[in-house]
Amino acid sequence: MNLTLKVWRQKGPEVKGKMETYQVSDVSPDMSFLEMLDVLNEELVEKGEVPIAFDHDCREGICGSCNLFIDGQAHGPMHRTTTCQLHMRSFKDGDTIHIEPFRAKAFPVIKDLVVDRSSFDRVIQAGGYVSVNTSGNTLDANAIPVPKEDADMAFDAATCIGCGACVAACKNASAMLFVSAKVSQLTLLPQGEVEASERVKNMVAQMDKEGFGNCSVTGACEVECPKGISLENIARMNREYLKANVSPGK
Amino acid sequence: MTKLDAKIPEGPIDKKWTNHKNSIKLVNPANKRSIDIIVVGTGLAGGSAAASLAEMGYNVKAFCFQDSPRRAHSIAAQGGINAAKNYQNDGDSVYRLFYDTIKGGDYRSRESNVYRLAEVSASIIDQCVAQGVPFAREYGGLLDNRSFGGVQVSRTFYAKGQTGQQLLLGAYSAMSRQISKGKITMYNRHEMMDVVKVDGKARGIIARNLVTGEIERHGAHAVVICSGGYGNVFFLSTNAMGSNASASWKVHKKGAFFGNPSYTQIHPTCIPVSGDHQSKLTLMSESLRNDGRIWVPKKKEDAEAIRQGKLKPVELKEEDRDYYLERRYPSFGNLVPRDVASRAAKERCDAGFGVNQTGEAVFLDFAAAIQRYGKTEAKVQGKENPSKEEITKLGKGVVESKYGNLFEMYEKITDDNPYETPMKIYPAVHYTMGGIWVDYNLMTTIPGCYACGEANFSDHGANRLGASALMQGLADGYFVLPYTIGDYLADDIRTGEIDINTSEFQKAEEEVKTSLDKLLNINGSKTVDHFHRRLGKIMWNQCGMSRNGEDLKKAMKDIRALRDEFWSDVRVPGTSGEMNAELEKATRVADFLELGELMCLDALDREESAGGHFREEYQTPEGEALRDDENFSFVSAYEFTGDPGKAVLHKEQLEFEAVEVKTRSYK
Numbered sequence: 001m002n003l004t005l006k007v008w009r010q011k012g013p014e015v016k017g018k019m020e021t022y023q024v025s026d027v028s029p030d031m032s033f034l035e036m037l038d039v040l041n042e043e044l045v046e047k048g049e050v051p052i053a054f055d056h057d058c059r060e061g062i063c064g065s066c067n068l069f070i071d072g073q074a075h076g077p078m079h080r081t082t083t084c085q086l087h088m089r090s091f092k093d094g095d096t097i098h099i100e101p102f103r104a105k106a107f108p109v110i111k112d113l114v115v116d117r118s119s120f121d122r123v124i125q126a127g128g129y130v131s132v133n134t135s136g137n138t139l140d141a142n143a144i145p146v147p148k149e150d151a152d153m154a155f156d157a158a159t160c161i162g163c164g165a166c167v168a169a170c171k172n173a174s175a176m177l178f179v180s181a182k183v184s185q186l187t188l189l190p191q192g193e194v195e196a197s198e199r200v201k202n203m204v205a206q207m208d209k210e211g212f213g214n215c216s217v218t219g220a221c222e223v224e225c226p227k228g229i230s231l232e233n234i235a236r237m238n239r240e241y242l243k244a245n246v247s248p249g250k
Numbered sequence: 251m252t253k254l255d256a257k258i259p260e261g262p263i264d265k266k267w268t269n270h271k272n273s274i275k276l277v278n279p280a281n282k283r284s285i286d287i288i289v290v291g292t293g294l295a296g297g298s299a300a301a302s303l304a305e306m307g308y309n310v311k312a313f314c315f316q317d318s319p320r321r322a323h324s325i326a327a328q329g330g331i332n333a334a335k336n337y338q339n340d341g342d343s344v345y346r347l348f349y350d351t352i353k354g355g356d357y358r359s360r361e362s363n364v365y366r367l368a369e370v371s372a373s374i375i376d377q378c379v380a381q382g383v384p385f386a387r388e389y390g391g392l393l394d395n396r397s398f399g400g401v402q403v404s405r406t407f408y409a410k411g412q413t414g415q416q417l418l419l420g421a422y423s424a425m426s427r428q429i430s431k432g433k434i435t436m437y438n439r440h441e442m443m444d445v446v447k448v449d450g451k452a453r454g455i456i457a458r459n460l461v462t463g464e465i466e467r468h469g470a471h472a473v474v475i476c477s478g479g480y481g482n483v484f485f486l487s488t489n490a491m492g493s494n495a496s497a498s499w500k501v502h503k504k505g506a507f508f509g510n511p512s513y514t515q516i517h518p519t520c521i522p523v524s525g526d527h528q529s530k531l532t533l534m535s536e537s538l539r540n541d542g543r544i545w546v547p548k549k550k551e552d553a554e555a556i557r558q559g560k561l562k563p564v565e566l567k568e569e570d571r572d573y574y575l576e577r578r579y580p581s582f583g584n585l586v587p588r589d590v591a592s593r594a595a596k597e598r599c600d601a602g603f604g605v606n607q608t609g610e611a612v613f614l615d616f617a618a619a620i621q622r623y624g625k626t627e628a629k630v631q632g633k634e635n636p637s638k639e640e641i642t643k644l645g646k647g648v649v650e651s652k653y654g655n656l657f658e659m660y661e662k663i664t665d666d667n668p669y670e671t672p673m674k675i676y677p678a679v680h681y682t683m684g685g686i687w688v689d690y691n692l693m694t695t696i697p698g699c700y701a702c703g704e705a706n707f708s709d710h711g712a713n714r715l716g717a718s719a720l721m722q723g724l725a726d727g728y729f730v731l732p733y734t735i736g737d738y739l740a741d742d743i744r745t746g747e748i749d750i751n752t753s754e755f756q757k758a759e760e761e762v763k764t765s766l767d768k769l770l771n772i773n774g775s776k777t778v779d780h781f782h783r784r785l786g787k788i789m790w791n792q793c794g795m796s797r798n799g800e801d802l803k804k805a806m807k808d809i810r811a812l813r814d815e816f817w818s819d820v821r822v823p824g825t826s827g828e829m830n831a832e833l834e835k836a837t838r839v840a841d842f843l844e845l846g847e848l849m850c851l852d853a854l855d856r857e858e859s860a861g862g863h864f865r866e867e868y869q870t871p872e873g874e875a876l877r878d879d880e881n882f883s884f885v886s887a888y889e890f891t892g893d894p895g896k897a898v899l900h901k902e903q904l905e906f907e908a909v910e911v912k913t914r915s916y917k
Contacts (some may be wrong), residue, residue: 012828030524030665038529038779045777045823045832053829055317057490059530061659062415063321078662085662110461111829118438121318125430129423130382134302134728136373138380142337145391155384155409158416162320185384192382 001093064161126206166221172213180237275740282307292319295703296476297421298727327414355711398716452699469748485786509687509707517680620645712861774819
């Protein structure tokens with residue numbers, strides 16, 4: 001099939017960007033979206049033009065590197081799918097596709113479709129861990145049984161890939177789904193419970209400092225999340241945050 | 251000339267590690283504060299090493315080329331992690347895990363390292379649980395296990411099909427804690443371009459900031475390479491797009507010997523290649539072989555009809571199917587080790603029984619498992635005389651609960667529904683057992699330069715068993731290196747900060763800049779990917795699942811010619827002073843073009859078949875691998891001489907005291 005692409009091009013963080021138009025032909029429906037961009041980039045290099053910069057790595061939907069805003073949706077039209085797992089069979093011959101970076105104040109553009117998501121790292125650094133050293137002298141792994149239901153919920157929250165689709169989908173560019181997924185995972189497990197109060201306060205403070213917006217619970221983040229992280233995590237984080245602030249010293 | 255000394259401690263095998271830990275030198279806490287360590291790569295090995303070293307008090311500088319340490323390719327590991335916990339009471343022990351790993355590696359790994367790996371495996375699970383890693387649990391709240399290939403116990407811990415993700419996020423969170431304390435300085439989007447040696451010791455690296463293109467000098471008292479394997483030499487592999495061998499190759503060129511470069515793991519269950527546009531291959535977890543049955547048609551005409559779409563696989567009668575693994579290896583069946591399963595698939599496809607248009611695919615069928623689970627589930631639910639439809643529906647539910655995410659991924663990529671029709675799979679490059687040669691302390695032949703995880707050659711011999719890569723990465727980073735590195739650094743407590751304004755750093759920096767300029771100035775006619783694809787074809791056809799002397803000689807010649815062509819006709823657009831993905835690829839492919847030749851050289855030198863290395867000249871009449879213990883029971887360690895095809899071979903003889911060396915049989 002033949003497609004028209006309108007792609008955001010921006011030379012650097014301080015430079016003004018704009019949409020550019022490209023034609024791609026002979027696209028196979030079995031190609032992934034990024035393979036289609038690979039083909040375009042190879043053509044651009046052969047023509048002596050500058051290829052389009054975009055983040056990608058594992059191409060298996062797990063590393064969270066890829067982050068394209070396709071036709072107004074984070075990761076494109078397929079539900080619960082990262083950009084790298086989106087295949088061209090989701091499009092029709094003759095389609096015009098708009099490709100933009102994930103946009104948020106806390107995700108400044110570096111070049112073309114590449115954004116800086118190190119704000120997510122800093123939020124995790126503020127408290128997204130259990131304070132245990134790697135001595136190997138911890139308790140036996142089976143010393144503390146964890147109810148299967150809690151372990152499963154913690155796992156579901158922990159499957160967040162940190163891609164930032166939730167932020168890109170949110171009209172306020174809020175990172176509540178991302179932050180709450182980590183808070184939930186560690187709160188649901190006995191190992192993380194000890195530091196629960198400090199963790200939620202510090203992570204929320206860092207989130208605000210990074211310039212992420214407020215949550216108005218429209219649920220757009222849950223809809224666009226490629227891993228189906230549930231809105232319930234936000235509710236759990238709000239409870240934890242309230243608890244941490246009304247019972248100081250805990 | 252550098253002499254190989256594996257530095258294996260004295261004493262009985264089960265006491266070596268304890269004795270060694272008790273006798274090596276320590277660095278006191280105050281002195282650790284004045285010692286800097288560089289860690290390159292933030293996967294399971296690098297992430298765990300960086301976190302542990304920082305916790306101990308060293309100043310760590312960690313580097314990754316991705317935009318965050320959490321994205322290292324360990325994240326994509328699916329199936330699980332082995333540990334000798336014996337929670338299932340099925341007779342597992344440290345010795346059995348050790349024995350299975352040695353046997354799985356076809357008696358080509360170093361006994362003492364493998365025993366230590368098995369010994370610390372249990373602590374890994376304890377540590378990860380303490381960090382909040384949400385492993386799968388049973389209803390009683392205790393940890394669940396499953397089975398992997400090449401073993402007869404259940405010792406694999408898992409988190410659905412995302413075990414690597416959960417373990418890596420555990421290591422990442424431990425790193426994040428140290429970053430917040432200032433004990434780790436994190437350099438995201440940075441690529442190591444070379445190692446810097448001062449007085450023969452590794453004292454730093456030259457790195458490129460991938461956002462600005464700036465070339466930076468970083469000094470340290472030791473450099474730890476944790477940059478993973480080199481499967482991307484083959485262009486198509488299950489590795490990530492950015493996975494590369496450059497850090498390993500650069501230290502090799504500066505004096506680190508390269509161990510067993512030809513040992514490549516070709517994983518039997520991957521989604522087959524669909525076209526020329528393909529950029530990478532996707533694994534379907536080995537855990538699927540717990541329930542899936544592998545087959546091809548018995549008759550060639552049926553295979554032909556299936557290829558042409560005239561016959562559907564589900565229409566083929568049971569007696570017309572060849573479950574070739576169950577036929578050839580009755581005691582392990584579909585759960586034979588990866589090298590054995592891959593070769594068997596290739597054998598059937600080469601004989602004309604392949605089932606997709608390219609003729610390079612076999613079926614992985616869940617129909618029997620669906621029926622079996624469906625019947626059990628009907629009984630559990632108390633259904634008398636359930637209909638076939640009911641059984642199938644219940645069975646599909648059970649299979650979905652076990653493998654749902656993998657089935658979903660398969661359907662997204664192939665547009666085929668694996669609940670209704672068997673999956674099509676074919677072997678693909680997945681892992682490299684070879685890597686930088688290290689001694690028992692994980693130090694390379696460059697003093698002060700260490701290698702951990704997939705980047706080293708150490709624990710898997712000629713074939714790695716499933717769920718052992720995660721184990722090794724974390725064992726090296728959490729529990730081995732943090733102890734052994736002290737033995738070296740104890741002599742460095744008075745050295746003081748490493749000065750980066752010396753001639754050694756300047757020279758290394760200039761070399762890096764020169765080579766980048768050279769790439770940018772060729773201004774040829776073909777893209778980097780063009781060359782990478784061609785290299786991949788040479789490697790896959792001539793140094794892949796089966797090899798022979800003639801082909802390997804030809805491959806070496808072809809690679810040299812391709813390398814010359816690359817350096818005269820590649821086109822790398824843009825400049826070095828900006829974010830430039832094509833330039834990054836070019837530097838990596840330039841290294842692959844050298845490493846590929848060394849892999850072929852090693853495959854040519856090793857005139858036997860062992861594990862993933864299968865030489866057609868050396869096989870039994872039944873087509874099984876034929877090892878030559880008398881002449882090849884050694885680790886090949888290559889010294890760089892300026893020309894990858896003329897590397898000098900050093901041999902580390904392998905001694906086996908705790909196991910009896912036998913012919914590996916899974917029949």
